[in-house]
Each structure stands twice: as structure tokens, then as C-alpha cells.
Amino acid sequence: MGMTQAEKILARASGRETVTAGEFVVGEIDLALLHDIFAAGVFDMLVDVGVDDVFDPGKTVVVVDHLVPAPSAEAAAIHQRIRDHVARLGIESFYDSGQGICHQLLPENGHIRPGALVVGTDSHTTTYGALGAGGTGIGTSDMVYALATGRLWFRVPETIRFVFSGELQPSVTWKDVILYLAGRFGADAAQYKAMEFGGDGASRADMSSRLTVSNMAVEMGAKFGLFAADEVTDAYLLDHGGVGCDPFGPDDDAVYEAVHEISLADLAPQIAMPSEVDNVSPVGDAAGLAINQAFLGSCTNGRIEDLRAAAEVLEGRHIAPGVRLLVVPASRSVMKEAMDTGVLATLVDAGASVLAPGCGPCFGGHGGLMGPGERCIGTHNRNFIGRMGSAEAEIFLASPATVAASALMGVIADPREVEVKDA
Amino acid sequence: MPDETMVGRVWKFDNDISTDVLSPGQYAVAPLEVRKLHVLESVNPSFAQECQPGDIVISGTNFGCGSSRETAPENLKAVGVACVVAESLARIFMRNAVAVGLPVIVCVGVHDAFEDGHEIEVDLATGRVRNVTTGVELQGDSLPEEMRGILAAGGILEVLRAQGGRGT
Numbered sequence: 001m002g003m004t005q006a007e008k009i010l011a012r013a014s015g016r017e018t019v020t021a022g023e024f025v026v027g028e029i030d031l032a033l034l035h036d037i038f039a040a041g042v043f044d045m046l047v048d049v050g051v052d053d054v055f056d057p058g059k060t061v062v063v064v065d066h067l068v069p070a071p072s073a074e075a076a077a078i079h080q081r082i083r084d085h086v087a088r089l090g091i092e093s094f095y096d097s098g099q100g101i102c103h104q105l106l107p108e109n110g111h112i113r114p115g116a117l118v119v120g121t122d123s124h125t126t127t128y129g130a131l132g133a134g135g136t137g138i139g140t141s142d143m144v145y146a147l148a149t150g151r152l153w154f155r156v157p158e159t160i161r162f163v164f165s166g167e168l169q170p171s172v173t174w175k176d177v178i179l180y181l182a183g184r185f186g187a188d189a190a191q192y193k194a195m196e197f198g199g200d201g202a203s204r205a206d207m208s209s210r211l212t213v214s215n216m217a218v219e220m221g222a223k224f225g226l227f228a229a230d231e232v233t234d235a236y237l238l239d240h241g242g243v244g245c246d247p248f249g250p251d252d253d254a255v256y257e258a259v260h261e262i263s264l265a266d267l268a269p270q271i272a273m274p275s276e277v278d279n280v281s282p283v284g285d286a287a288g289l290a291i292n293q294a295f296l297g298s299c300t301n302g303r304i305e306d307l308r309a310a311a312e313v314l315e316g317r318h319i320a321p322g323v324r325l326l327v328v329p330a331s332r333s334v335m336k337e338a339m340d341t342g343v344l345a346t347l348v349d350a351g352a353s354v355l356a357p358g359c360g361p362c363f364g365g366h367g368g369l370m371g372p373g374e375r376c377i378g379t380h381n382r383n384f385i386g387r388m389g390s391a392e393a394e395i396f397l398a399s400p401a402t403v404a405a406s407a408l409m410g411v412i413a414d415p416r417e418v419e420v421k422d423a
Numbered sequence: 424m425p426d427e428t429m430v431g432r433v434w435k436f437d438n439d440i441s442t443d444v445l446s447p448g449q450y451a452v453a454p455l456e457v458r459k460l461h462v463l464e465s466v467n468p469s470f471a472q473e474c475q476p477g478d479i480v481i482s483g484t485n486f487g488c489g490s491s492r493e494t495a496p497e498n499l500k501a502v503g504v505a506c507v508v509a510e511s512l513a514r515i516f517m518r519n520a521v522a523v524g525l526p527v528i529v530c531v532g533v534h535d536a537f538e539d540g541h542e543i544e545v546d547l548a549t550g551r552v553r554n555v556t557t558g559v560e561l562q563g564d565s566l567p568e569e570m571r572g573i574l575a576a577g578g579i580l581e582v583l584r585a586q587g588g589r590g591t
Contacts, residue, residue, distance in 0.1 A: 024567065024569045037451055037452060037492070038492075038493075045580065049580055049583050049584050049588055050584075050587075050588045051583075051588040051589075066451075067452075074452065075452070078452060120491075121491055122490070122491050123489065123490045123491040123515055125491075137490075137491035137515050138491060138515065138518060138519075139491055139492070139493030139515065139518065139519035139522055139523075140493045141493060141519070141522035141523055141578060141579045141580050142518060142519070142522050142579060144579075144580060144583065145522075145579050145580070145582070145583050148583055148588055148589065149583070149586075149589060153569060155567075187439060187485055187488060188484055188485040188488070188511050188513070191485070191511055191512070191513065191514060192514045192517075218515075221485065221488065221513060221514055222514075223514055276439050363448045363451075363490070364443065364447070364448030364449060365448055365449070365451065382441075382443070382489060384439075384441040384443040384444065384489060385441070385443065385444060385465050385466075386443050386444065386447050386448070386465050387441075387443050387448070389449075391465040
């Protein structure tokens with residue numbers, strides 16, 4: 001009997017020939033990621049349990065991305081503690097304030113390998129499934145255990161496979177696809193399970209799109225959101241870190257809990273309405289609602305492809321009066337490329353405020369929070385109550401093109417309508 | 424192994440209670456004494472103040488969805504919650520609850536079977552849930568032995584301490 005991609009990852013990590021969904025295994029950790037919300041606390045806890053090193057400083061990556069630039073003296077002090085711990089523990093892969101969001105930096109710098117078991121103190125660690133890796137979020141106590149021992153317990157998940165066929169229509173993106181899946185199947189459809197994204201449609205998706213989809217797999221409850229590693233993965237890895245990869249994916253005779261066929265050509269731009277990620281409709285259903293803020297960024301959609309898509313909508317135009325457009329490139333290298341290619345100038349000319357790479361507004365930390373009664377449309381991944389400041393603010397989630405079109409019109413808008421007006 | 428059955432007063436919540444509701448982002452790095460006071464405040468402003476040690480939270484589906492912040496189960500534990508019984512639990516929340524020593528179980532039908540203030544009896548080992556007030560009994564998912572072992576130790580850090588800070 002064949003194995004799913006998740007089973008293959010956990011079998012290798014636990015030194016077994018095969019594993020089956022439902023089993024508990026102890027897996028060897030290939031990479032552990034910590035970011036600045038939790039890193040100092042985790043390292044303090046490690047000291048508290050009497051452990052003065054980490055299992056492998058070369059397999060530990062620390063990123064300062066949530067509280068950047070430090071919004072308070074307390075945040076700055078947390079960063080100081082992190083720097084002290086990182087130096088003490090000999091961790092080389094340390095991305096300090098301003099370099100970008102962890103889920104952008106790790107793929108960008110070649111840390112993620114197909115088949116690897118990656119744990120992070122962040123739910124969006126599922127992002128690494130885009131490269132065929134078993135990335136999953138854990139909490140701080142589990143991270144302390146993982147750093148001390150190099151291992152962690154896992155339940156081998158059942159897998160739901162999504163098979164994509166056909167081509168997306170113009171102005172429809174893989175952000176729309178993952179929102180559609182959340183809406184159709186529900187925010188807990190993949191609870192404690194793995195999702196696999198396959199079929200011809202998935203193999204045509206570029207890496208930026210795959211990162212968006214795997215990133216949001218956790219919004220359906222998934223433990224992993226996996227694409228097979230293929231030529232697209234190989235080319236990306238050669239560009240980012242310089243070491244390509246062999247194909248890696250599920251066996252043809254793997255056993256799935258369910259298999260769903262999705263026709264990409266049938267999809268329209270989608271929008272998640274307040275206050276659940278699975279409250280999804282075609283964007284037309286929300287069209288015309290006035291917005292106060294538009295947010296282009298996050299680990300979901302802050303890459304160069306996303307900024308470019310927004311710039312294409314906003315080229316030579318200006319956002320509506322009374323709308324704030326926040327642009328947060330996912331990393332410094334994304335920002336640099338956006339500068340070098342004129343994308344950033346287009347966005348600034350259109351009225352955007354550009355913020356330093358980081359997570360600030362997306363997790364409700366700082367730098368673009370909402371007041372009561374305000375409405376935001378963003379490219380990020382969560383629209384929960386209170387996610388961006390006031391519990392009385394409303395958050396809508398959509399693609400970069402839809403967010404740009406909405407900023408332009410001052411109301412939620414279908415990007416296809418905006419383009420039609422131009423023609 | 425400590426007693427795996429418990430009886431407590433019910434606080435009832437609906438579907439999709441997220442980690443942003445359990446541990447709002449603005450207080451992400453605030454000390455426990457501060458941040459616990461904001462647990463669930465956007466859906467029930469008096470909960471944190473009025474929750475008593477031993478009270479039990481009942482919820483609909485996807486409880487604890489969202490981020491990996493362990494402060495979510497930690498806040499619940501800190502205001503006295505003895506157990507969460509949900510129609511379904513978000514994966515990382517469930518993992519984190521076990522890691523910090525907060526018992527959680529899944530029990531389909533629990534949301535309809537309870538109201539605020541009812542008394543509930545929960546057995547982690549068998550998954551049996553009983554409404555003491557109405558007499559209704561439900562069969563939930565028993566918690567796997569691996570997780571109950573961590574809970575019995577008082578959380579995964581206690582497991583680690585018992586192992587002398589290293590793997591077994």
C-alpha cells in the first residue's frame with residue numbers, strides 16, 4: 001500500500017519504512033523556526049528546564065519579523081534578549097529586524113527542502129508545503145521540547161487530496177482558489193489532516209502561488225498543505241540557495257480520506273467576509289461596500305508577484321480619497337526588486353504608504369490597525385474579530401488584484417470590472 | 424495518574440472561537456496576569472473576571488482556530504478553566520493545550536446539550552460527557568494515551584524535566 005506525501009515525510013523523520021494515518025510517531029526535526037513573538041520566551045524556558053544549548057544550532061532559524069520596527073520599548077527589549085540568546089546558542093541563521101517575514105525568508109534563502117519536517121512557532125509554517133516540505137505550527141512548550149531533544153511527537157494525519165484541472169481565468173489567482181476551497185469545504189475541513197494539492201492545474205502553478213495556497217492550508221485546519229516537488233520546485237531552489245531537488249510526492253496508490261476535483265476555469269475572484277476565513281463568496285457579492293483601508297502584504301501575498309499584480313491595476317491611477325493603502329513587502333529583497341522594477345514607484349504614485357517588511361498589521365500588532373466601525377480589505381490570511389485592532393472593525397480577504405481594484409474605487413470591487421472600464 | 428474525571432460549571436461559546444479571541448494580538452507579549460484578563464472578552468466581556476477555578480468551557484466547532492500562540496490555552500488555564508469540551512478543536516490549539524496541561528476533548532453534540540451555568544461531568548479516558556443538570560449523556564472522543572500522559576505529567580515541559588532535559 002502506497003503512502004501519501006505526509007506519511008512519507010513522517011515515515012522518514014521517524015526512521016520507519018512506512019507509517020499509516022492515525023499512528024503516533026516521534027519525528028526527528030529537520031528545521032526549527034522561531035520568530036520574535038515567541039523566541040525570547042522559548043529560550044528563557046529552555047534555560048528554566050536546565051538546557052543550555054539547542055539540539056542543532058545549524059537547524060535552528062530565528063527571525064525578528066512581528067514587532068518590526070520595534071513599536072515599543074518593550075518590543076525593543078525583547079529583541080535585545082533574542083540577540084543575546086542567539087549569540088549564546090551559536091545560531092547562525094538569524095534574520096534580524098527589517099529583513100522580512102519568516103515564511104518569505106526561509107524559502108528565499110534555501111532553508112526549506114522537499115520532504116523535510118519543519119516546525120515553527122507560527123501557524124503559517126504550513127507555507128513550506130509549497131516546496132514539498134512538512135511544515136507545521138507548534139506552540140512554545142512543544143518548541144522547547146523540540147529544541148532540547150531534536151524530536152517531537154506527531155500523529156500521522158489523514159490526507160485530503162485536491163486535484164486541479166484547467167487554467168485560471170484572467171484576474172483570478174491562486175489566492176482566489178484557496179479562499180474558494182475554504183468557503184466550499186469549511187474552516188475545519190482539514191482539521192488535524194494534511195491537504196495535498198495536485199493535478200495538472202497545480203503543476204502549472206508558480207512557486208509564489210503555491211506559497212499562497214500552502215500558507216492558507218492552516219485556515220482549513222490543516223497540519224500540512226503539500227504540493228509535490230517538481231520542476232517548478234527544482235527551478236525555485238536553484239534560484240534560492242543554489243541546490244535543486246529531485247521529484248518528491250505521494251505514491252500513486254496512496255490512500256486518501258477524500259479526493260476532490262476542482263476545475264480552475266470555473267472560478268471567479270473570491271472574497272472572505274467577516275469574520276471567518278470560510279465566509280467566502282464571489283467578490284461581486286460584496287462589491288460596493290465602502291472601505292477605509294486596503295492592505296497589500298503578509299506572508300500570504302507580499303511577494304513581488306503580488307505587488308506587481310496590484311501595480312498593474314493601479315498604474316497611472318490614484319486610489320480613492322479617504323482610503324489608506326498600506327503596502328508591506330514580504331522581505332527586503334522583495335522590496336528591492338519592487339524598487340528596481342518600478343513597481344514600488346507605481347504604488348507610491350497611486351497613493352500607497354510603504355512600510356518596512358514585517359508582520360505588523362496582519363496579526364493586529366501595530367502599524368496599520370483599525371478603529372471601530374472601519375472596514376479593511378487585505379491580501380492577508382485572517383479576518384477574525386479583533387485581528388487588526390478594534391473588535392468592531394471589519395476585515396475582508398482577497399487577492400492583490402482585488403485589493404488594488406478596491407483601493408482604486410474606494411469600495412470593494414471586482415478587478416475584472418476595473419479592467420473592463422479601461423478597455 | 425491523576426483523576427481524569429472532572430465536574431464543573433459550564434461556560435458556553437459558539438463556533439470558530441479563534442486565538443485572536445482567546446489571546447488578542449495587542450496583548451501577545453503582555454505578562455500572563457494582564458493578558459489572561461482579555462481571554463474571550465470580545466465575545467463575553469465578563470468571562471475572565473467571573474470564571475472560577477474548575478469551570479469548564481463548552482464550544483461549537485473549530486475552537487482555538489488561528490495562530491500557534493500557546494497563550495490561548497494558557498490564558499484559559501490561568502483564569503481557572505479545568506477543561507475545554509468542543510464539537511471540534513483546532514489542531515495547534517489542541518496540541519498546545521496538551522503541552523501546557525489543559526485537558527481538552529472533542530464531543531459531538533455538546534454545544535446543543537449544554538447551556539451556560541449547567542453542570543458538566545467529563546471523563547478524559549473514556550470520552551464520556553454528562554450533563555449533570557439535565558441528565559443527558561454524550562460519548563465524545565477519548566483522549567489518546569500519548570496526550571493523557573503529557574497532561575498527567577502537567578505538560579510537556581514537565582515531561583522534558585523528567586527526562587533530564589533530553590530525549591528518551
